[in-house]
Amino acid sequence: MATKPMLHPRNQHRAGYDFERLIVQTPELEAFTTRNPRGRMTIDFSDVDAVRMLNRALLRTHYDIDFWDIPATYLCPPIPGRVDYIHYLADLLAECNDHEIPHGREIKALDIGTGASLVYPLTGQHEYGWEFTGVDIDPVSIKSAAEICDRNGLNIELRRQTDPEDIFDGVIGPDDIFHVTLCNPPFHASVEQADKGTQRKWRNLGKGHSKKLNFGGQNAELWCPGGEIGFIARMIEQSMDVADQCLWFTSLVSKKDNLQPISRLLRKARVAESRVVEMAQGQKTSRFIAWTYYPEAQRSL
Template identity: 75%
Template sequence: MKASRMATKTKLHPRNQHSEGYDFARLVAQTPELEAFTTRNPRGETTIDFKDVSAVRMLNRALLKTHYNIEFWDIPSGYLCPPIPGRVDYIHYLADLLADSNNQDIPRGPHIKALDIGTGASLVYPLTGQSEYGWSFTGVDIDAGALKSARQICEFNNLKIALRRQDNPENTFSGVIKAKDAFHLTMCNPPFHASKEKASKGTQRKWSNLGKGHSEQRNFGGQNAELWCPGGEIRFIARMVEQSTEFAQQCLWFTSLVSKKDNLQPLHRILGKARVADYKVVEMAQGQKTSRFIAWTYIKKNQRSSFAKGAET
């Protein structure tokens, strides 16, 4: 089958390499195994069956190799297989956030330090962020299996990405940010369901939207800790804000994805009580879907440039 570009355009960040859709000819040329998973949609365009877990994993492997120079990538069965284009958007908007504190110039290079909370088995943010901007990443997770997978990816690709285990599930920054650490930013894709039951209902909605019907399987996978926690997204991010005060002078920007727009108002009140110096909501669009992340800092505006320079050392 001759592979071709999937023509559907998206509303991704202008610097996102996937804003014109998937170039299947290029992807198959780099990863020939992908061709076996390609098919044609009703418009005659090349695509894959996104209900097929193996197809999604192979597409990710091809994307990471073609666009981000990752020669080897795989994850254990059952772990979250993230959609690459949307994940990379978070990275690009974070670069814009840092540029706001750097005379609108995007800072690049290993002196820029990022902390990825819940880095996962896929290691998707450090892989793409390091490739796009050369930043130094530290990935944190509570799951030993996820960290084992992340280490294997680093070893096979000869990547310098620090990995740390969070031993206490009630903590986010506490226990992993060390006394001498200084980060330009932290990032997180928090579990957004409040219970296993709600996570299962969310799975069924996704399968229904994909025309699959009832299934216990997740098309993008996901362990329980990746999908839900007691209290859901609000409690998780509230705990992040609470613990961030302890490290207020060790990080320029704390950030987290927020899956539900309705959660912004209570988070605004929580951040107000924390007396942050600044707080932003950054919206991102992926196709018909709108997502967002919040960013907060305790560093005053006139001190951010000097903080960034100090974090370089």
């Protein structure tokens, strides 16, 4: 029998959800739990409220986040997969740190499209102590992220991007230095494509036709002109203007077929190096692309 792909070795969720432990920390979760055919505790992942409560319990139990909430219909991210990205970024930075995983606020990370959930800064700051700056174009997301920071006493800087065409322009100042950027870009090119993706997810859950997403999502979170390739293309183009202000630029790439055109764009930008990092997560494999303008001899934290 083939071995099931696993999460990153440092991922706290590698062994699955410990519902008994989660319920001790968040008793409200128990009302959403059921038993699967094998008798194991689970939730209905097509239930928006159940998924939200699970995230609340995970963040409280594993990441010391006492308050977490997001506006209705906003993207409710799956925590295990999101934190995997953080762990693989730590491995990438370790290569520039004598192969030691870097910890502490001296590491500066820029989260593009941080969202209402603030999931990457929350998990990344807890796991490694990095200093995060979160950027988003949506004022509701910024307001939600700010409330999460305030209610938990977190020191995470939030910046509003005012121009939908800009990625780094307008949010990276002349004196800013970052060791890594991260991004989960909108992957659809239109509302119609986003809706088709929704139907596909609901069919996979065995729930038939619905316009709801079990993990939610606003338009700006799900689609943009040009889709994923268009967004990352702008990111690559603008990264050239701040090439000396960031060691590694990275972005998730949801579709493997998009890697080839993105790689062509990176060659055109004459980056010093680019690489694809694959992440095994349950039944699927996700990935992110990373690029740097620094020659290997100059890469040091």
